[in-house]
Amino acid sequence: MAATPTNAPEGFVSLRDVFGDAIMALGARDPRILMLDADLASSTRTMKFKKTYPDRHYNFGIAEQNMVGAAAGFAISGYIPFVNTFASFLSRRACDQIAVSVAYPKLNVKFFGFHGGINLGEDGATQQAVEDLAIMQGIPGIRCYAPIDGNDLARVMNEVAEVEGPTYVRLSRFPSPLVTPPVASETERAAAFRVLTEGKDLLVFTTSTLAAKVIEAANALKTEGIGIRVLGITRLKPLGNEIAAEVKAFAGKSIAVVEEHSIHGGLADGLSALLDGAGIAHRIERIGVPDRFGESGHPDALLEAFGLAGAPLRARLKATAKR
Amino acid sequence: MTDQKDIEKLEASARRIRAHILTQINAAGSGHPGGSMSCVEILAALFSHRAAAGANWFGRNARDHVILSKGHAAPALYATFAEVGMIPEAELLTLRQLGSRLQGHPDRTRLPEVEMSTGSLGQGLSVSLGIALALKLRNEPFYSYAILGDGEINSGQIWEAIAYAGTHKVNRLVAILDANGIQNDGRIEEVLELRPYAPKLEAFGWAVREFDGQNMAEVVDAVDWASSDAPGDKPRFLIAHTTKGAGVSFMSDRADWHSHTISDEQLKAGLKEVMG
The missing domain is CATH 3.40.50.970 (Thiamin diphosphate (ThDP)-binding fold, Pyr/PP domains)
Structure with missing residues (x-):
């Protein structure tokens, strides 16, 4: 082909x-x-x-x-x-x-x-x-x-x-x-994090092209009065130290990580290690692939079935925001 | 044919390398004597004869490249480095100690003279293949050598590299098999029999030569052949028939000397045998 x-x-x-x-x-x-x-x-x-x-x-x-x-x-x-x-x-x-x-x-x-x-x-x-x-x-x-x-x-x-x-x-x-601006020059590099949506009720980290699904969910929940700040993470290792300050600014509120990856060893683990190292108390709601393999299906249907898009994702984020 | 006097010089070199191996492993309190002793003539032929390596040899960009894929024979590599002046002889006694450049298996980040970090068996031939492809890309008149163990070629990755090099006629690649007939758990035929090697390798498109890997003149002759235009556009495979623990009678052809300590008494007896 x-x-x-x-x-x-x-x-x-x-x-x-x-x-x-x-x-x-x-x-x-x-x-x-x-x-x-x-x-x-x-x-x-x-x-x-x-x-x-x-x-x-x-x-x-x-x-x-x-x-x-x-x-x-x-x-x-x-x-x-x-x-x-x-x-x-x-x-x-x-x-x-x-x-x-x-x-x-x-x-x-x-x-x-x-x-x-x-x-x-x-x-x-x-x-x-x-x-x-x-x-x-x-x-x-x-x-x-x-x-x-x-x-x-x-x-x-x-x-x-x-x-x-x-x-x-x-x-x-x-x-x-496309959810980020076009590349500005041959020398422009990946940002430590990118603000994808603004909100004050819940801080969500996401990575990979799943970001579009998270933005979609955040926009939908906004109409229900739930404001979600979605941060897109491109470089998972090393994670930018600037990220710790973002969490600090959200002290007392909920944090979630949404990733199209096992909940073991992905962004949630990396973020947790970064926050532990910075001495920032946290509880991360891990929204990812549980301890299981994938399966066949249309990509959108699969992402929904795994709770990573659509209504299941919205429900999970809503519950986390209200935690 | 190499001059008899030169062969005698290389034989003397091989004796000193063997002595260094014994001394290192005795000092370290652990290591792999059997497979180190069997590849001594191969290393001497490559570094002292073919590459004519000296203290500054490794700093040159345009040169041959040698990877000890059977990384557990690291003491033999370090001993050869000391023999040709690439590292100080005194450093040999630091083998396997905390902070030493002489890691249990070769580490190129600590000791830059090591071409490639090895130890997880089966990986070095692919790296030598990449170097050989780079030599061809740059049209450089050098060769990329990989020293393999006969246990090591159990690994499927070795055969991936063999298939690629044969398919694409990577004639800057020279594999040298230290065929001592014994792997960690026992004899080749008891673990995984891949012999006869030559017909398999020829079927993969390699030019093959077999010889006595403990006979310096034969080893030198084979290395010279592999490093010439004689095999044409084929990658080259040298099957060196060797003896595990060669040079020391009580180690010779014994599986239990694959990984073994060397006591002070054994060191004394061993040095007497190798130095004559």
Whole structure:
């Protein structure tokens, strides 16, 4: 399947299409950048890069462990390899290689996990990833990102291409609306947090393209008189210290984290650790994937079934606000 | 063919490397003597002969690259570094101590002379593959060597790398198998039998050579062949038939010496054997 146009509603953007454009720009800017694929180049949108720079694209076949090891060799040789495959296969199959061959020796390898979360939908649990961020955040020294829309991904691409050391970027499959401003320049980086909606009753942290669903819920609850301040978090590790002040300002009120990830090892855990370290008492309502795998279904139906969108999410946020 | 005098020099070098291995593991109180002793001739041929490494060798950008994928043979690597002047000999005694650059398994962030951090077996060949691809991309006349253990090649990742290198004719890649016939829990045939190696590797598109891995002249000859245009566009695989614990009779060909302490008495006896 060649780079088919994404069947997205008006105003919706697919992160992988943004990725495909970004690597063309970055590749032109920096000849050290290479693309590594594992027989999913049509899914990861690297075909155009391959066509333009045939010598700088490598397809390792369905052999993720070897791909990650070879990336380490490229990095040792002064190149900047972008390693692309599904978040599930990357984080689960090649976990030890990422840890031992890349993170431990602190090599400059850029990982891109496609189809993170459950919004891949119909393909089901094996291709979805509800634990990728837990795995990648648990490995010492890897900076982790989950961009909240296409514009945000453009900023993340600038950042990861520039920072030295291993990085992980989780991309979502399902196209999502743009909720952040367009990237301002080639040097603009991801913000520590971004205010997505204003409100005084409840503070909600969210990440990845699920942010759009949280904004939707917050807007709906506003009409019921519940004001929610939604903060979008793009960089999960390290979390910006500025975030602690945001929580402090909400002292005595409820906090929730909404994430398309296991409630173990994701944003909620990272936020909790940050607040513990800053000595800020807190109770976080964890709205995420409970201790279970995903399943097949239309992305929107799945997100609702998991309580991460629509009426179930609104009900959960309402209850938390009134806690 | 390498001059007999040069071979004798390398043999003397190998004896000193063996002595360093014994001394290090005795001082550390733990380590992997068996697999360290079996790959000594390979390391001597690579660092002293092929790369002609010296104190400043590693700082050069344009050079060969050597990864000890069987990272548990770290004492042999450190001993070789000391032998060619890349690290001070006295540092060898810090092996495995808190704060030492000489970690139990090689760590490139602490000791930059280590090409790659290894220890989780099966990973080094892929890294050497990446380096070999980079050498080809830059059209550099050097080679990327990976030293593998025969237990290590149980790992599926090794065969992923073998398939890739064969498919894409990565002829800057040289894998050297330290085939000592014994892995952690016992003999290869009792754990996971992958022999015969040569026909499998040839079927994957590699040029293969087998030889006595404890015979310095044969090792040097094989390394020279692998580092030449002779094998054409194929990646190169050297099967070095070795003996675990080679050089010390009471360690020789014994699985229990895979991971073992070396007592002061054993050190004395071992040094006597290796130095003659």
